[in-house]
Amino acid sequence: PSGALWGGRFAGGPADALAELSRSTHFDWRLARHDLAGSRAHARVLHSAGLLDDDQLAGMLAALDALDADVASGAFVPGPADEDVHSALERGLIERAGADLGGRLRAGRSRNDQIATLIRMYLRDQARHLAGRVLDVADALVAQADAAGTAAMPGRTHLQHAQPVLLAHHLLAHVWPLLRDVRRWRDWDRRAAVSPYGSGALAGSSLGLDPAAVAAELGFDAPVENSIDGTAARDVVAEFAFVAAMVGVDLSRLAEEVILWATKELGFVRLDDAYSTGSSIMPQKKNPDVAELARGKAGRMIGDLTGLLATLKGLPLAYNRDLQEDKEPVFDQVDTLDVLLPAVAGMVATLRFDTERMADLAPQGFALATDVAEWLVRQGVPFRVAHEVAGACVTVCEQRGIELWDLSDADLAAISPALTPQVREVLSVGGSLASRSAVGGTAPDRVAEQLRAARTEVDRL
Numbered sequence: 001p002s003g004a005l006w007g008g009r010f011a012g013g014p015a016d017a018l019a020e021l022s023r024s025t026h027f028d029w030r031l032a033r034h035d036l037a038g039s040r041a042h043a044r045v046l047h048s049a050g051l052l053d054d055d056q057l058a059g060m061l062a063a064l065d066a067l068d069a070d071v072a073s074g075a076f077v078p079g080p081a082d083e084d085v086h087s088a089l090e091r092g093l094i095e096r097a098g099a100d101l102g103g104r105l106r107a108g109r110s111r112n113d114q115i116a117t118l119i120r121m122y123l124r125d126q127a128r129h130l131a132g133r134v135l136d137v138a139d140a141l142v143a144q145a146d147a148a149g150t151a152a153m154p155g156r157t158h159l160q161h162a163q164p165v166l167l168a169h170h171l172l173a174h175v176w177p178l179l180r181d182v183r184r185w186r187d188w189d190r191r192a193a194v195s196p197y198g199s200g201a202l203a204g205s206s207l208g209l210d211p212a213a214v215a216a217e218l219g220f221d222a223p224v225e226n227s228i229d230g231t232a233a234r235d236v237v238a239e240f241a242f243v244a245a246m247v248g249v250d251l252s253r254l255a256e257e258v259i260l261w262a263t264k265e266l267g268f269v270r271l272d273d274a275y276s277t278g279s280s281i282m283p284q285k286k287n288p289d290v291a292e293l294a295r296g297k298a299g300r301m302i303g304d305l306t307g308l309l310a311t312l313k314g315l316p317l318a319y320n321r322d323l324q325e326d327k328e329p330v331f332d333q334v335d336t337l338d339v340l341l342p343a344v345a346g347m348v349a350t351l352r353f354d355t356e357r358m359a360d361l362a363p364q365g366f367a368l369a370t371d372v373a374e375w376l377v378r379q380g381v382p383f384r385v386a387h388e389v390a391g392a393c394v395t396v397c398e399q400r401g402i403e404l405w406d407l408s409d410a411d412l413a414a415i416s417p418a419l420t421p422q423v424r425e426v427l428s429v430g431g432s433l434a435s436r437s438a439v440g441g442t443a444p445d446r447v448a449e450q451l452r453a454a455r456t457e458v459d460r461l
């Protein structure tokens with residue numbers, strides 16, 4: 001027997017080339033336990049509809065349990081003649097329950113509604129698991145922010161010195177996007193919690209089966225509203241893939257900074273030996289491979305998302321075999337994040353910042369010029385004028401090769417009579433930081449509140 005799930009109208013089995021092309025067990029086998037859960041639920045609705053008697057239901061469930069145990073232990077695996085996870089498991093069921101009983105389970109369901117349901121079950125599990133690992137990274141960042149206290153660093157825009165910020169403020173700026181990613185998966189789950197089981201091939205079932213009972217047993221909130229949509233739509237997979245790619249992008253942004261911070265030129269951070277690698281030729285090297293792999297794998301996960309969207313874009317309703325291509329991209333994302341997230345969490349947790357160096361650099365590059373301008377505004381000077389005056393201070397300093405705080409009282413007065421010596425209260429990193437005290441700002445008190453809020457969110461999510 002070819003193991004195919006059809007045969008009545010076929011003169012022979014598939015060509016070897018077709019079987020090779022068609023086979024998906026090497027990637028869809030990871031859905032086997034979910035498929036068996038679906039089969040148990042389906043057996044019960046067949047029983048409720050009078051299509052299995054009590055003994056048949058008991059025999060079917062016993063055979064499914066035995067098969068499940070063999071799948072879990074590895075005693076049962078797909079064979080070369082099995083096309084996909086569904087055909088392999090039907091073979092396993094018939095081997096255990098006999099052809100008569102085993103052959104009854106397929107009534108009223110199709111691989112089309114099965115696979116659409118299984119991918120949702122699998123991805124819902126994975127979204128929960130991966131969200132937990134994302135929170136581990138967030139947790140490590142919050143712990144570093146806590147340890148950083150009121151240490152200052154150069155804040156940058158365009159990679160140029162812009163204004164001093166707290167290191168804690170900067171680290172927390174990587175936490176909030178990760179928390180949004182976790183919430184994206186939570187929101188997504190409400191849309192994913194709808195079961196296509198019972199949609200059949202595309203048109204629903206004629207056998208009096210109850211899709212709501214199957215949905216409830218499999219942990220879904222409800223069955224789909226439309227059997228065509230249920231079997232044909234994969235936006236739920238694409239949306240998962242977007243969140244996974246977004247996590248990759250958010251990790252990559254952090255990774256890029258760690259790579260820059262660890263250079264000799266910046267020297268902001270030292271990587272722990274356990275989270276860096278050496279060179280096979282250059283004995284002195286210590287490389288930020290975890291961060292580089294995070295950056296590289298983000299590109300790969302973006303590719304997974306775009307490949308999936310390209311697969312979906314031209315498909316007519318309802319099921320088309322192209323849809324078999326929905327799985328490898330998201331499985332790749334799941335496997336990628338599964339190894340990436342713990343490594344990034346470990347790298348972050350073991351970073352050692354050179355806060356003295358960061359503090360030294362924080363005010364350089366005339367990073368306090370905005371503070372001068374805003375101090376003038378607080379003295380009643382229009383901002384246009386204040387901006388000009390502060391800019392003139394920078395020009396004088398650049399000409400003389402000095403910093404803003406090196407300007408004498410006479411220098412200041414010569415630039416503008418509005419520049420009284422009191423301006424010096426903002427010509428320090430501490431004064432600059434303290435002045436940015438509105439909600440969301442980098443003032444130490446605000447950042448302390450923000451840190452508590454972030455900690456609460458990490459613990460709550």
Ligand code: ARG
Pocket residue numbers: 024028084111112115321323324325
């Ligand atoms: N292996 C298929 C998939 O992953 C399952 C559904 C196949 N359905 C069919 N009519 N050939 O999409």
